[in-house]
Amino acid sequence: MLRWLPEDVSPYGAGIDALFHLIYILTAVVFLTVTAFMLVFVFRYRAREGRRAVYTHGNTAVEILWTVVPTAIFIWLGLLSKSQWESIRMTMPLSDTMIRVTAKQFNWEILYPGPDGQFGTSDDKQVDNEIHIPVGRPIRVILSSKDVIHSLFLPNLRFKQDAVPGRDIQAWFQANKPGKYEVPCAELCGFGHSGMKGWLYALSAEDYRQWQREQWPQHSALPTGTEQEYADE
Amino acid sequence: MSEAVAPAPLSGHPSPTETPGFWRIYIFSRDHKMIGKQFLLLSGVMLVCGGLLAMLMRWELAWPETPLPLIGASQQFIDGGETQTAMDKTWQEWLAQDETEQNWLARNMPTGAVTPTFYNSLFTMHATIMIFFVVTPFLVGGFGNFLIPLMIGAGDMAFPLLNMFSFWFTLPAAVLVLYSFFVPGGAAAGGWTMYATLSAKAQYSGVESGVDLWILSLILLSVASLMGSINYITTIINMRAPGMTWFRLPLTIWSLFVTAVLLLLALPVLTAALLLLLFDRTMGTSFFLPEGGGEPLLWQHLFWFFGHPEVYILVLPAMGVTSEILSTFSRKPIFGYHAMVLSMIALALLSWVVWGHHMFQSGMNPALGTAFMLTTMVIAVPSAIKTFNWLGTLWGGNIQFTSPLLFALGFVSNFVIGGLSGIYMASAPVDIYVHDTYFVVAHFHYVVAGIIFGMFAGLYYWFPKIFGRLLNEPLGKVHFFLTYLFFNTTFFPMYFLGVAGHMRRIYNPMQYEFLHPMQEWNHFITYSAFCLFLVQLPFCVNLVWSLLYGQRATANPWRANTLEWSVSSPPGHGNFAVTPTVYRGPYEYSSPLVTEDWLPQNQALNAATITAR
Numbered sequence: 001m002l003r004w005l006p007e008d009v010s011p012y013g014a015g016i017d018a019l020f021h022l023i024y025i026l027t028a029v030v031f032l033t034v035t036a037f038m039l040v041f042v043f044r045y046r047a048r049e050g051r052r053a054v055y056t057h058g059n060t061a062v063e064i065l066w067t068v069v070p071t072a073i074f075i076w077l078g079l080l081s082k083s084q085w086e087s088i089r090m091t092m093p094l095s096d097t098m099i100r101v102t103a104k105q106f107n108w109e110i111l112y113p114g115p116d117g118q119f120g121t122s123d124d125k126q127v128d129n130e131i132h133i134p135v136g137r138p139i140r141v142i143l144s145s146k147d148v149i150h151s152l153f154l155p156n157l158r159f160k161q162d163a164v165p166g167r168d169i170q171a172w173f174q175a176n177k178p179g180k181y182e183v184p185c186a187e188l189c190g191f192g193h194s195g196m197k198g199w200l201y202a203l204s205a206e207d208y209r210q211w212q213r214e215q216w217p218q219h220s221a222l223p224t225g226t227e228q229e230y231a232d233e
Numbered sequence: 234m235s236e237a238v239a240p241a242p243l244s245g246h247p248s249p250t251e252t253p254g255f256w257r258i259y260i261f262s263r264d265h266k267m268i269g270k271q272f273l274l275l276s277g278v279m280l281v282c283g284g285l286l287a288m289l290m291r292w293e294l295a296w297p298e299t300p301l302p303l304i305g306a307s308q309q310f311i312d313g314g315e316t317q318t319a320m321d322k323t324w325q326e327w328l329a330q331d332e333t334e335q336n337w338l339a340r341n342m343p344t345g346a347v348t349p350t351f352y353n354s355l356f357t358m359h360a361t362i363m364i365f366f367v368v369t370p371f372l373v374g375g376f377g378n379f380l381i382p383l384m385i386g387a388g389d390m391a392f393p394l395l396n397m398f399s400f401w402f403t404l405p406a407a408v409l410v411l412y413s414f415f416v417p418g419g420a421a422a423g424g425w426t427m428y429a430t431l432s433a434k435a436q437y438s439g440v441e442s443g444v445d446l447w448i449l450s451l452i453l454l455s456v457a458s459l460m461g462s463i464n465y466i467t468t469i470i471n472m473r474a475p476g477m478t479w480f481r482l483p484l485t486i487w488s489l490f491v492t493a494v495l496l497l498l499a500l501p502v503l504t505a506a507l508l509l510l511l512f513d514r515t516m517g518t519s520f521f522l523p524e525g526g527g528e529p530l531l532w533q534h535l536f537w538f539f540g541h542p543e544v545y546i547l548v549l550p551a552m553g554v555t556s557e558i559l560s561t562f563s564r565k566p567i568f569g570y571h572a573m574v575l576s577m578i579a580l581a582l583l584s585w586v587v588w589g590h591h592m593f594q595s596g597m598n599p600a601l602g603t604a605f606m607l608t609t610m611v612i613a614v615p616s617a618i619k620t621f622n623w624l625g626t627l628w629g630g631n632i633q634f635t636s637p638l639l640f641a642l643g644f645v646s647n648f649v650i651g652g653l654s655g656i657y658m659a660s661a662p663v664d665i666y667v668h669d670t671y672f673v674v675a676h677f678h679y680v681v682a683g684i685i686f687g688m689f690a691g692l693y694y695w696f697p698k699i700f701g702r703l704l705n706e707p708l709g710k711v712h713f714f715l716t717y718l719f720f721n722t723t724f725f726p727m728y729f730l731g732v733a734g735h736m737r738r739i740y741n742p743m744q745y746e747f748l749h750p751m752q753e754w755n756h757f758i759t760y761s762a763f764c765l766f767l768v769q770l771p772f773c774v775n776l777v778w779s780l781l782y783g784q785r786a787t788a789n790p791w792r793a794n795t796l797e798w799s800v801s802s803p804p805g806h807g808n809f810a811v812t813p814t815v816y817r818g819p820y821e822y823s824s825p826l827v828t829e830d831w832l833p834q835n836q837a838l839n840a841a842t843i844t845a846r
Binding site for chain 1: 349530668823
């Protein structure tokens, strides 16, 4: 079943997928065990002439066992999930690339700060539904909405975050493999919800610089050096 | 409360000598049995409505933007001028008024295909109907009303008049919610969760009065639930027959009692939230609108603070019914009665502190997410306890394969799948990926649609008591096996879709390239869903045939222990000729004290045997 998971290209997705697999194995084992017991009992203890059911009201030791064991497993799962959750959502890696994604019915408005790295300056550039990012680098996203709640969903990047009107939500994602990835809206946002989508282009360092030069051609200050030089700026 | 005393005759009731007329018996009845039947009928009708909406949705998802067979084909014939058959003529007449935009069908399915807004209305109303107008009215309104007085040994509810009002608030609520399909702009289309700001302004969803009617309908329903729950709680606390101590109550009654407490506390929260939403929509307030200083997430907190207890309001009665039936047909006491009661109470208490797991991706502080994740993991424990105790009940039994038992086993099976799949979403990191996908849709259908198995189990079980005739057993078994098969082929593949990232509430999956490989599953699910709908036919036939010609039921056709089986089927006016005295718990099956394998709660044993015990 888990082979249908879209390819993961994110730095933390492997952790999410591992947890997914762990829960899958755990739940599959429990499901099969419970079902097997049920079928065996139903067959083994089917009504027969002259038989009499075992007269018992339960067993305290068994009750304690099947209360304590699941509790321990669930707390263990909770703690495993907690550390992952906190590393994904409560820490933000240092990033030199920032974009602002503003959702509206029914498009993603992508705002790039331009070469100066500052929003609100004249070299800001806004496009609809196309996110260009350098591969292998954490991208900081400031997510907001102009009208209703939307949800920025990047299946391949294992990223999902609601965009809420009246809030600037800080988030981050990273693509470790160059490619073109679909960006659907995952929260019902009106009659155009279905089909509200964009594309994420994860570009190699070279392609990304090329794209930057195309976007800001008159900007001589645009870095032309190696990726490392750009990162040092 | 072990000394509960039988109540004095209720003033709300006509005395046995006075013959009430048609209106008093069938319409404005204060008899809990008739009110129960009214609720059962209402929820049955609503179940068909909700099911039909689902069929339309499944058509759209499998063959997006494709005209429906009948409507679409006739449209083609009309366009081509080939309207020859009688069928096409009918449709031509129907569609002739299209141009005036008055025709409802033409507005919502202009070319015979579902429009996006209509699709959004379909899933919104499907959920609203199934949750508020099918499951709760059936289990709580129907079974609750019918069974509470009978199973605790009382003549009627504590407040018969209030009980009548409870139904007569529910019915207009149901009418309003159906009527909202026909107002300009159509029915509410914001999802049953009605998230602000989409729901708070007509311009965002394109739906105008439809949402207002939805709000009014649910407020009416809240009032009805309030009246019902006060009545249930009062009745169970005060009107138990002598000897019916708390721990001799059948688990069905325990589940209804806990549910009533949840209803009493949760529904007012919804009502308050709905009123604020109505103010935002109609009076220009900004509780949920950020431009006026409001907060969209406030709606989600209020909604889910009600919404998660609501899940247990739906499922607890089905758990009670299942426990009842598994014990009866295993001919064995329920395994771990006290554990069953305590786990229900634990579920009810914990259900108040888990609502945030619906909001992990909402923008709520992630630290809060951690807290809700841990509480959510803990609430899985009482569910696990219940499942293990059901297995324990089957162990060592003498299991009779009746239709009620099969449906109860079906409920357990679905609940196990639904419950286990909840763990994926409880884990917040995994939820980042599966949130708002079909994984969630599969999960809550296994839990909530799985409750239908509990409803059928109860109906097959208590049908002879309610209507005085038995349902046909072979037809019941056919109904069970086909329903179980197609239920699973319908809902299980939705997990596959969810794993592939298929978002919920989308109108056309083919708009997304990454979902193209999964479209075959959408076809499969749709075929299964149509089959699931069709295999309810044996049940409908069974229902009508058995009501008219079914075998007449004796007082206790299942040889069960609880008090409702000690009176005739159906029970007469006032239920019990003499107030019963209760001597023991409800599940004394195969007791060594007697030679039969059942021992009714109200059967006195001679002094020698009791001493020997």
